[in-house]
Structure formats: structure tokens, C-alpha cells
Amino acid sequence: MTAPSQRRYTFEEYKDTADWLMTNTQHRPKVAIICGSGLGGLADLLEDKTAFAYTDIPRFPTSTVQGHSGELVFGRLQGCECVCMKGRFHFYEGYDIQTVTYPVRVFFLLGVETLIVTNAAGGLNGTYNVGDIMLIKDHINMPGFAGQNPLCGPNDERFGVRFPCMSDAYDRDLRALAKKTAEEQGCNGFLQEGVYCMLAGPTYETIAECRVLQTLGADAVGMSTVPEVVVARHCGLRVLGLSLITNKVVADYNSKEKANHGEVLLTTQHRTQDLQRLVSHLVSKLR
Numbered sequence: 001m002t003a004p005s006q007r008r009y010t011f012e013e014y015k016d017t018a019d020w021l022m023t024n025t026q027h028r029p030k031v032a033i034i035c036g037s038g039l040g041g042l043a044d045l046l047e048d049k050t051a052f053a054y055t056d057i058p059r060f061p062t063s064t065v066q067g068h069s070g071e072l073v074f075g076r077l078q079g080c081e082c083v084c085m086k087g088r089f090h091f092y093e094g095y096d097i098q099t100v101t102y103p104v105r106v107f108f109l110l111g112v113e114t115l116i117v118t119n120a121a122g123g124l125n126g127t128y129n130v131g132d133i134m135l136i137k138d139h140i141n142m143p144g145f146a147g148q149n150p151l152c153g154p155n156d157e158r159f160g161v162r163f164p165c166m167s168d169a170y171d172r173d174l175r176a177l178a179k180k181t182a183e184e185q186g187c188n189g190f191l192q193e194g195v196y197c198m199l200a201g202p203t204y205e206t207i208a209e210c211r212v213l214q215t216l217g218a219d220a221v222g223m224s225t226v227p228e229v230v231v232a233r234h235c236g237l238r239v240l241g242l243s244l245i246t247n248k249v250v251a252d253y254n255s256k257e258k259a260n261h262g263e264v265l266l267t268t269q270h271r272t273q274d275l276q277r278l279v280s281h282l283v284s285k286l287r
């Protein structure tokens, strides 16, 4: 019989990275924010910033996709100690799924309690408009169905239990707070709440695939977020997820539309201010 595959990273490796960061900054963040495609502007709003290029952080992976610059930024957002990932790691870039989620365990070891994830996503729900912001209420982990779950392999109890619950992955109270904040900030006209489905990418979906996802009850589709959320929930972080609907998926054989990264980045530019305002006001209310 062959032995089970080894852990990709040891507890000591995550701890090395966390210790190095704590030695190099005075900040002790309670909130971590993962900025999706073109949404790194949130990190620029931090006050009293300390920024580290991913390439300078021991053991940290580095980012390659256009629109991601690869910096970990510490500072205060509306008085709340935060750390922002400006640029995330995607499975489609060729990282294994445990490398994609490496920063989340580092955040846990830094003392972070809340993870806010943002992403760009395609709208599957026919009532959604380009530019809508979707609060993620649940997810479908397609790579997980295919055996790509970051928690596969030996479990380390110092992070969490062997079989973590995922039915409460997206914190109900944080979603309520986000809705209240959206109303106060005049964002409720374009706020949605729905199910995010992750596909591995990098191809956009075929028409038949979009129809499958719609049938499954997914409202938005993207190529990120779910692995980070799984690892965050495993180690007990509260999670809030926000998808910016950057395009409508093509689910009609007569359509001449084509999904493309340029359109994704363009929509992101248009809504980025609103999303930043929503997140920063929300963070100021976190207790």
C-alpha cells in the first residue's frame, strides 16, 4: 500500500512567513482582504501603510496575471487594522491548490479573524446586470468535485478539524452588515446576493457549460475565491465574499458576444470606487 501524500507545506513554513511579517511590521491586522482582478485599489486606501512585494516575503508565491501586481499591504482602513492582498494566486496560473491558499493560513497565524474576498465574475443569473455587486451567500466548488480541494492530504489540527462544515461558509451577520452598509452608501440598487461557482479556468465557459451551471443554481461564475474560503473556514475565520459582475455569460447559441478579459477589467474600473466605498465602510463597523 502506498502512503498518503504528504502535506504540501508544514505548519512551520506558514509560521516562518507569519513571523517574518510580524518582525517587519508593527501592524497586527484583524481583517484580511483579498483583492480580485483590477480591485487592488482598495489597498491604496490604507493609512500608515507598510507594503511588501510578494517576491520579498519568505515562501510567498508570486503572481503573474495582468491586473495583479503582487503586494501584501498592511495598514488601517477607516481605523481598522487590515492586510490587503493586492493580487491573488490562481489555480489556472499553474499553482497547486495549496499554494493558492498559502496566504490564508499566514493570515490566521497573524491573528486575522475576518477574511473579505473580492473577485470579478460572470453573471449567470439572467436578472443580473454588468456592474452589479453580488454578496456571495454560498458556493459550488467545481474543482473540489474533481479532487482539487486544498484540504486534501493529512490534516493539521492546529489549523482545524478533518471534516469542516461548509454550510455556514459565508457569515450571515457579515452579509446583513454588508446589506445595511450598501443601503447607507447608495449601493443597494446594484447589490445582489447569490451563489458563486468556481471553475478552474483559464478558458471561459462554453454555452453548454453556462447552461449546466445555471441549472445547478449558480448565479455567478469565476476562477478563484473558493479555495481561499475553504481554508479560511477550516481555520475558523469569518468570511465575507463579494463578486463584481463584470460580464454576462453567453448562454445563447445566437449570441455574437464573447467573454474576454478586457471587458472584465473595464467593468471593474467603472465599479471599483463603489466597491471600495462599500468595503471600507463595512470594515469600519466590524467588531
Ligand code: HPA
Residues within 6 Å of the ligand: 120, 121, 122, 123, 204, 205, 221, 222, 223, 246, 247, 248, 249, 259, 264
Ligand atoms: N467566467 C469565468 N470567470 C470570469 C468571468 C466569466 O464569465 N468573468 C470574470 N471572471
